[in-house]
Amino acid sequence: MHVSHLSLADFRSYARAEVPLGPGVTAFLGPNGQGKTNLVEAVGYLATLGSHRVSSDAPLVRSGAQRAIVRAQVRQGDRQQLVELELNPGRANRARINRSSQVRPRDVLGIVRSVLFAPEDLALVKGDPGERRRFVDELVVARAPRMAGVRSDYERVLKQRNSLLKSAAMARRHGGRGVDLSTLDVWDQHLARVGAELLAQRLDLLAVLEPLADKAYEQLAPGGGPLALEYRGPVTGASPEELYTGLLGALGEARKQEIERGVTLVGPHRDDVLLRLGELPAKGYASHGESWSYALALRLAAYELLGSEGHEPVLVLDDVFAELDVRRRERLAELVAPAEQVLVTAAVEEDVPAALSGARFVVGDGEVAQR
Known part of the structure; x- marks a missing residue:
């Protein structure tokens, strides 16, 4: 299983973001505070209906906006599904699967699976x-x-x-x-x-x-x-x-x-x-x-x-390598490299071990650009 496209609207720092993804390793690079973690946080939210950083939905909605939308195209073998969550702080959240069918948010659980490593x-x-x-x-x-x-x-x-x-x-x-x-x-x-x-x-x-x-x-x-x-x-x-x-x-x-x-x-x-x-x-x-x-x-x-x-879950490594010594960094990279999809965030490319080669995105000023 892997996420083939991630769409955000008024989620955290992003008014809009469209991020094409694929199997293998994808690294999001940029200085701290630019929104790298916000991207992988969105994937984790689809998998768990919660954030690994905050306990409520209110901080996930961009300042000045009333709601946020997280949408992902998910591929499982030959099957594709579009899953969408609408976050409405203070009101009930909404969910859709393949656009047409409105369901309870917890009904989307299992479509996206992820395992997230983070400093927390x-x-x-x-x-x-x-x-x-x-x-x-x-x-x-x-x-x-x-x-x-x-x-x-x-x-x-x-x-x-x-x-x-x-x-x-x-x-x-x-x-x-x-x-x-x-x-x-x-x-x-x-x-x-x-x-x-x-x-x-x-x-x-x-x-x-x-x-x-x-x-x-x-x-x-x-x-x-x-x-x-x-x-x-x-x-x-x-x-x-x-x-x-x-x-x-x-x-x-x-x-x-x-x-x-x-x-x-x-x-x-x-x-x-x-x-x-x-x-x-x-x-x-x-x-x-x-x-x-x-x-x-x-x-x-x-x-x-x-x-x-x-289905194999998406592996998310959120600013983890900067916290590890060289030996643990290399061992972890070797262990996760064979995964179907790995999403990595790092301040600089040097923090990403060579074993995790793949697509690279630069994140900054509210933009996500593939390099």
Whole structure:
């Protein structure tokens, strides 16, 4: 699978941009702040319905514009599809496939698949649990796009349950009438049911991802492992039903504390993934170089996994090589060079390893020009 054409309208710094693309390596070159990352960010948005740089859509719309449009022609073998997303901050986003059929935005998931390496990836190792949950859940959805609906359902139930708990906590603190908590059992069941499905997918993902990540780390940093991924949460189980029962029980045990604090304390939204390097946690113990290699290994493992289960994803390397020493730079380039499509951003061409020869675009002053 590869993107053969990218069109932007009022996306980030671009009033308009038309970028022809092809298989192999394409590098976007130009000084920082000229819009290189905006181009690959658009590809990532089509794949995940989110940005790797910001948590909301508002910054993605060009200043002064009301909406932004991201459109891509995608080729999968002999099949071509045109996918379009219209970003409307404060209102519902819209999506189209092949221009004529209007669909829900999450229905476009799976048409474009991408794996993105960026400086922000260091947060996978050094950052808060939310960074690792996001990585895992985005990969879960990339493997099974229907899980986008499950994640949405979980967030909706969690919001409703938190609202009820918050009302109860506030009433207790102010000595008012108690809030009717008779529906809490129902919300517990909903949260446990949807949460168990999400948790089962996370556990399955980590089981297949771990050996791939360990292999990738050995390729990037020979002799530096082994690497291990350990899911951290209060519930374990071998099936969704066991996980459902475990979550329901954990919610019951935490209820008193939850009512006091006014927030849901148990569930996939609180879990973490412990990244081990050798016998120690990577966070707090791995060096800067080891942390980079670990983050890159996770992304390479994601790429290999998605490729083995369907269409090979687009590989995006966003200003990564400038962050790496020469040895890691060359190893990474050798590993990704055979990919069907690789998109690279760099300030200068010297930052792009020789192994990644291919098309070159110069980015500057709001223009994207092929060299």
